[in-house]
Amino acid sequence: EDKVVQSPLSLVVHEGDTVTLNCSYEVTNFRSLLWYKQEKKAPTFLFMLTSSGIEKKSGRLSSILDKKELFSILNITATQTGDSAVYLCAVYGNQGGKLIFGQGTELSVKP
């Protein structure tokens, strides 16, 4: 059965810290891995990584996909209180429009 597992489930850090969020997956016919940020309701899109193992960067956020070891990491440097959110990892396995999500990592950044 396809599954996506994220760790840790929750994390508390102070402003300025660097955090690493983990996502491992077992999905048939993997095509892409997506990271979303969920603050209140709607998950907002952060990154999409395809099977080519590309590292993505956007400001203080970066993500790497290791398709050999079947995992991805999301790094956030110089964290700010506005980074407090649930970070969701999802995998697309070429099954129509179905995204398979992990449980999410709840990040809390204290001032």
Added chain:
Amino acid sequence: DAGVTQSPTHLIKTRGQHVTLRCSPISGHKSVSWYQQVLGQGPQFIFQYYEKEERGRGNFPDRFSARQFPNYSSELNVNALLLGDSALYLCASSSTLAGRFGEQFFGPGTRLTVL
């Protein structure tokens, strides 16, 4: 441009009742997917509709049904509500059946509480 819109934002129902949730995709998007997110969990796939046809169904009972209209908006219907149906229901749209490698854009969700 407007993003994905959903209505209502909140809904309170009692067990056994029926509920209809609505979603309008991003303009030009033809695919709508529905997800259920229980508190503390990641979203779980319910349905995908593309060009008014069901293209995917998750592991949900037959009490859940959906449809897509000619303008690509969609409704999710849930019959005989159970307490366990209390969740955030998310709608996501993409431009094609699979988006750009599965990329989907989510609406703000409908918070359903079943008492």
